Amino acid sequence: MKIGQSYEGTIKRQIYSAEEIAAAIERLAGRIAADFTGQPLLLLGVLKGALYVVTDLARAIALVPDGPSEIVVDYLCVSSYGNATRTSGEVRLLKDTTATVTGKNVVIVEDIVDNGLTLEYLSALLAERGPARLASCVLFDKPYHRRVDVALNYVGLRCPDEFVVGYGLDYQELFRNLPYLAQLQPWVFRVE
Ligand code: 5GP
DSSP: OOOOGGGTTTEEEEEEOHHHHHHHHHHHHHHHHHHTTTSEEEEEEEETTTHHHHHHHHHHHHTSTTOOSEEEEEEEEEEEEEETTEEEEEEEEEEOOSSOOTTSEEEEEEEEESSSHHHHHHHHHHHTTOOSEEEEEEEEEOGGGOSSOOOOSEEEEEOOSSOEEBTTBOBTTBSTTOSSEEEEOHHHHHOO
């Protein structure tokens, strides 16, 4: 896949293609749809990183026969403190859900899980509100530096132990709209 001028020379290697990501989303959708057959479902995307995961996942679930009886998509927005390529676990809630969580079947949809602290924070926050069921779905799993043993119910693809960008994941707000997952050239991190 050829990329545009703005990303020219910045990509070291492609890790997962757009097609591989689409296939993973379809597999996740099938599993979630089967687990919530005939029941209402609230998909909660964690912005900004999960913006594509949750929209693609919601549409893929809609195409599964015998899936949930209804699907509501909502978002919350968090920012994590840390350095440019690793979070510290100090999570700040920037935008809460609009939908009520109490009594609902909720699936938290995350882009990537690394040390696990962001998902742990969100799971605790939402569990306090008394959902009927609370599950987590993550597209990319980086299991190498977990600091907490957070439960992942639906996992898409294993991610190498690298800082990655694309398909919603950014480096300093750039690269989110790359349609594939990629590793950046080292020089990108040295440019201010
Ligand atoms: P955790 O709290 O599990 O360490 O990290 C979760 C969040 O850190 C993700 O939602 C994402 O925003 C960010 N993150 C973790 N690993 C990566 C990575 O390789 N690339 C990018 N762009 N963000 C990451």
